[in-house]
Amino acid sequence: MARKRSILIVGGGTAGWLTAAYLARFLEIRDNPHLEITLLESPEIGIIGVGEGTFPTIRETLRYIGIDETRFMRATSATFKQGIRFNDWLHAPGADGRRHSYLHPFEAPYYTEGLGLVPYWLLMDAAARPPFAEAVTVQHRVAERRRAPKRPGEGEFTGPLNYAYHFDAARLARVLTEQAVALGVRHVTGLLEHAVLGPDGSIAHVVTREHGAMCADLYVDCSGFRAELIGRALGTPFRPVRDTLFTNRALACKIPYGRPDAPLESFTIAAAHEGGWTWDIGLEGARGIGCVYSGDHVSDDRAAELLEAYAGHPVEPKLIPFEAGYRERQWVKNCVAVGLSGGFLEPLESTGVVLIEAAVRMIAELFPHNGPADAPARRFNELITARFQNIAAFLKLHYCLSRREEPFWRDNADPASIPERLRELLDQWRYRPPGRFDFILDLESFAFFNYQYILYGMEFKTDLSPVRNEFPNVAEAERLFARIGKFGERAAQDLPSHRELIRQINAGA
Numbered sequence: 001m002a003r004k005r006s007i008l009i010v011g012g013g014t015a016g017w018l019t020a021a022y023l024a025r026f027l028e029i030r031d032n033p034h035l036e037i038t039l040l041e042s043p044e045i046g047i048i049g050v051g052e053g054t055f056p057t058i059r060e061t062l063r064y065i066g067i068d069e070t071r072f073m074r075a076t077s078a079t080f081k082q083g084i085r086f087n088d089w090l091h092a093p094g095a096d097g098r099r100h101s102y103l104h105p106f107e108a109p110y111y112t113e114g115l116g117l118v119p120y121w122l123l124m125d126a127a128a129r130p131p132f133a134e135a136v137t138v139q140h141r142v143a144e145r146r147r148a149p150k151r152p153g154e155g156e157f158t159g160p161l162n163y164a165y166h167f168d169a170a171r172l173a174r175v176l177t178e179q180a181v182a183l184g185v186r187h188v189t190g191l192l193e194h195a196v197l198g199p200d201g202s203i204a205h206v207v208t209r210e211h212g213a214m215c216a217d218l219y220v221d222c223s224g225f226r227a228e229l230i231g232r233a234l235g236t237p238f239r240p241v242r243d244t245l246f247t248n249r250a251l252a253c254k255i256p257y258g259r260p261d262a263p264l265e266s267f268t269i270a271a272a273h274e275g276g277w278t279w280d281i282g283l284e285g286a287r288g289i290g291c292v293y294s295g296d297h298v299s300d301d302r303a304a305e306l307l308e309a310y311a312g313h314p315v316e317p318k319l320i321p322f323e324a325g326y327r328e329r330q331w332v333k334n335c336v337a338v339g340l341s342g343g344f345l346e347p348l349e350s351t352g353v354v355l356i357e358a359a360v361r362m363i364a365e366l367f368p369h370n371g372p373a374d375a376p377a378r379r380f381n382e383l384i385t386a387r388f389q390n391i392a393a394f395l396k397l398h399y400c401l402s403r404r405e406e407p408f409w410r411d412n413a414d415p416a417s418i419p420e421r422l423r424e425l426l427d428q429w430r431y432r433p434p435g436r437f438d439f440i441l442d443l444e445s446f447a448f449f450n451y452q453y454i455l456y457g458m459e460f461k462t463d464l465s466p467v468r469n470e471f472p473n474v475a476e477a478e479r480l481f482a483r484i485g486k487f488g489e490r491a492a493q494d495l496p497s498h499r500e501l502i503r504q505i506n507a508g509a
């Protein structure tokens with residue numbers, strides 16, 4: 001009889017449990033006597049417990065692993081996220097009270113066969129036209145008016161407008177645990193003390209304090225920043241991206257609402273400050289806020305002042321240092337890293353969970369059912385490295401277009417800190433908007449229109465004026481812009497308030 005093969009996941013944070021549940025479903029563990037998945041975690045060490053913002057891909061992931069939306073939302077204090085509003089990124093608040101803000105919504109710009117609206121928006125009088133996101137999608141009006149992306153009972157994980165969630169990360173791990181265990185994952189608590197390598201440099205077994213040696217065919221390192229296997233045991237080099245992304249510290253805390261029915265934003269607010277930015281995430285019962293900053297530009301004390309000024313009252317935040325970067329080889333021999341152990345860039349645009357989802361899908365699809373455990377390593381490493389690099393460039397875009405004067409922002413605008421490919425694309429985008437052939441989809445987490453929202457939100461100029469006559473359908477474009485405005489108004493009236501929908505979802509709990 002064939003030997004039973006096994007996967008050992010080390011770590012029970014978002015990465016560990018998402019990996020466990022996804023692989024259990026994909027590899028049909030419950031019905032498969034030949035394969036088993038064990039997850040080892042140390043409650044003593046605990047999880048990082050931040051990571052409250054997500055990207056719309058999370059809906060498909062949750063659906064796939066069999067968690068229903070209502071259960072998930074009730075259990076994790078979740079709310080709907082329709083995008084991110086960026087305050088003060090273009091310039092600091094003026095002495096005259098002048099502020100700049102723009103929305104990066106999840107809904108793609110309205111598109112019709114034949115007529116792309118973007119060139120027509122670019123050709124409008126810059127002083128008179130509506131903001132880009134408002135012109136091209138109804139979601140701008142809906143989100144700005146704190147409306148929900150759908151009506152009560154309007155389908156699990158679906159709705160007329162694209163959305164993701166804000167959730168409480170500690171509670172998410174609990175929901176995922178329940179689901180993974182239901183899908184057949186064995187849950188073991190204990191502390192991994194060290195790993196023992198075999199003669200070929202692969203992991204022979206790991207030694208735990210409570211259970212002695214544990215052995216598997218494939219080890220998945222989800223041990224967070226400790227990187228117990230991929231880093232400590234296998235010594236895989238870490239590649240910092242500090243030359244491009246400068247933030248390396250965060251202060252995080254939760255603050256209560258003034259009253260239980262306080263209005264609830266349906267986007268993350270990312271407000272720039274002198275040395276980075278603050279996040280503001282509306283969960284069901286509290287707001288999660290945090291200050292992300294560069295320790296080279298701002299001291300911890302100053303960052304705490306900035307966070308308190310944002311909150312409007314004293315707060316007691318937790319300090320989380322991090323180093324922006326990733327391991328170029330995240331699959332080495334019989335070990336693959338997922339989550340913070342593989343790398344982390346920074347909290348902007350919620351790419352932590354996105355990268356976990358991408359890694360897990362690849363592991364599932366490339367799974368070495370047959371042949372050596374590292375057969376997929378080379379392909380996996382190429383793909384995940386490209387994703388990290390491309391996300392780093394997308395995040396840099398948010399910073400490098402700023403006209404803010406503080407040293408942090410001037411350093412960010414220095415061309416030497418901008419990845420070469422992004423510089424090349426920015427040169428091209430002076431003459432045409434981003435398009436889908438700028439990117440290879442399998443290597444990207446963000447689409448060309450995500451770039452459009454950032455570029456035009458930050459008043460980047462794509463100059464089509466010398467070829468204005470090559471865009472003759474002005475009347476048709478104006479009709480479509482008017483329709484988007486009208487539908488947006490109607491949607492904002494018809495959809496329930498975000499707070500009301502969240503109240504209804506939790507009412508049956």
Ligand code: FAD
Nearest residue numbers: 011012013014015042048051053192223224339340352353
């Ligand atoms: P962890 O949560 O740290 O889990 C590690 C696990 O390994 C724990 O269970 C721990 O007990 C276990 N472990 C470690 N060592 C051992 C050992 N020796 N023996 C046994 N068990 C062990 N992502 C987003 O998508 N959106 C966001 O808004 C976002 N915001 C962030 C803000 C900050 C400041 C930071 C730092 C990150 C943010 N992230 C965000 C990233 C996100 O938090 C992570 O991607 C996500 O939480 C996954 O973490 P993890 O599971 O890899 O690590």
